[in-house]
Amino acid sequence: MDFTLSDRETHFRDRVKAFIDRHIAPRDAEYHADIAAGDRWAPSKLIEELKPRAREAGLWNLFMPPHSGQVHVDDSFAFEGTQLTNLEYALCAEEMGRIHWASEVFNCSAPDTGNMEVFHRYGSRDQKERWLGPLMDGAIRSAFLMTEPAVASSDATNIETAMVRDGDDYVINGRKWWSSGTGDPRCKVAIVMGKTDPEAKRHAQQSMILVPLDTPGVKIERMLSVYGYDHAPHGHGEVVLENVRVPASNLLLGEGRGFEIAQGRLGPGRIHHCMRTIGTAEMAIELMAKRLLSRTAFGKRIADQSVWEQRIARARIDIEMTRLLCLKAADMMDKAGNKSAQLEIAMIKVQAPMMALQLLDDAIQAYGGAGVSGDTPLAGAWASLRTLRFADGPDEVHNRAIARAEFGKYAV
Known part of the structure; x- marks a missing residue:
């Protein structure tokens, strides 16, 4: 069993480490002072300053999987990142983990990483153009709404958020929490999991749909604390969805595929x-x-x-x-x-x-x-x-x- 790292693995790991050592670690205190002094929910000016440098260095969207990944749509249309394997990215992500805000500099922070993979694997061409492109550019951020306060969400079949088809739309009603990223004013879209058919088989009742956060009926009721920390400017919200109406074309992949x-x-x-x-x-x-x-x-x-x-x-x-x-x-x-x-x-x-x-x-x-x-x-x-x-x-x-x-x- 050979544990020797390949040239490509060490190349990207060492470049990420060098960037962090030069541009991020020396400014850690500045980052925290900036967050503490101003509007805690405003995007970090320091991160926004460093993002173009990381992109110019070729250290951007490192998590995006190799090849086009177009599992369910036309392969001729692809959004591609740096094309690292999971093993290659693991070494880079370890370096990012030493300073909690470093991953965002490389556009590699949750929940955007997971959401981008969802768009990449399951999104339609229109959904990718509208949301995946801006996310990969770092122009917007996103959220993933799955967990609910009223049920044991460790069993996701328990979720109660209703998605009811009404003509060309779906009407959504429910309450979500631990919706990471919803405190950031750049958060423009959420992937929401809910039930479209409560009578279907247990694992075919749920679907996922895209909800722009400026849609009427979407309300961020409060930001939750974690052991007293608010995790600004990212944060975790409790979100109420009341008669939220979105086009049926916002559904991901199809009903029952959640x-x-x-x-x-x-x-x-x-x-x-x-x-x-x-x-x-x-x-x-x-x-x-x-x-x-x-x-x-x-x-x-x-x-x-x-x-x-x-x-x-x-x-x-x-x-x-x-x-x-x-x-x-x-x-x-x-x-x-x-x-x-x-x-x-x-x-x-x-x-x-x-x-x-x-x-x-x-x-x-x-x-x-x-x-x-x-x-x-x-x-x-x-x-x-x-x-x-x-x-x-x-x-x-x-x-x-x-x-x-x-x-x-x-x-x-």
Whole structure:
């Protein structure tokens, strides 16, 4: 088994790292000061300044899959990014994950990445021209509305948002929350999952439809906090849809195809989160090690206390094991397809947040009071990563799939 990276893999990883080291990391404090000083929901001027530089450097839309990806529409019409494989992109995304706002500079931040893949794979030509083009240009942002507060949305068959056909339109009524990105004034369109036929088979009741956010009846009722953080200027909204009328042509792929689209979207989205999470873990272990080496307690460096030697060692082991699983999943997606890699994706989706959360917790402990303050990125990173144990499916759902596959090996 050869773990040597190819020239292309190291080429893009090293270019992303060099760009971050030169243009992003030195201005991290400036970014946070800018967000704190002005309108927290206004787009970051610094990110907008850096985007053209990343694009000029050829580091733009790196997540877009190779080839045209026109699964359901005319292959002659294609929107293409840099054409990295999942494995190639994994190495780049890890570098982006070291600084939470870096991915947007490269137009590689959620939920736009997943939404662009939906348009790319399932959108009509008109839908691509209207929405995918501007998203790939970084001119607008988007949202994905699936989760609902009134039901256990870990089972997506529970969703209650109604999509009723009325002539040439659909009329939508429902309430969504954890609608990431809806706080950004550039957010112009949402992909909404709802029920078009409650009487159909369980996994054929749902459909997905495009809803421009300026459509009458769309109301962002509030922005939700995460452990006290509002995550501005991105944010997560609770959105009410009241008699929202959109053209039937806004439907994606067709009635009853919502689950099919969701699976096509969430597989890559899950692993993208995990890739960035490994970068966050690398950030945490670096800060923890530097802190332990710089502080003295009870007559010797904290780094020389045996408990901290054990924690640092465990952290490095866990990062390396998690990275290998993530790269294995990405490689399987490239070679055998997303469906063949679904168990590996499920495993990394459980493992990566758990690993990083433990590491961040140890790093916070190493910093003492400073660790829970806003003086380091550790507390904010912990709060953000804790959400990943819910986002794109909770741990319990992924563990269930893994366990059932394991039981299936030995069932009589």
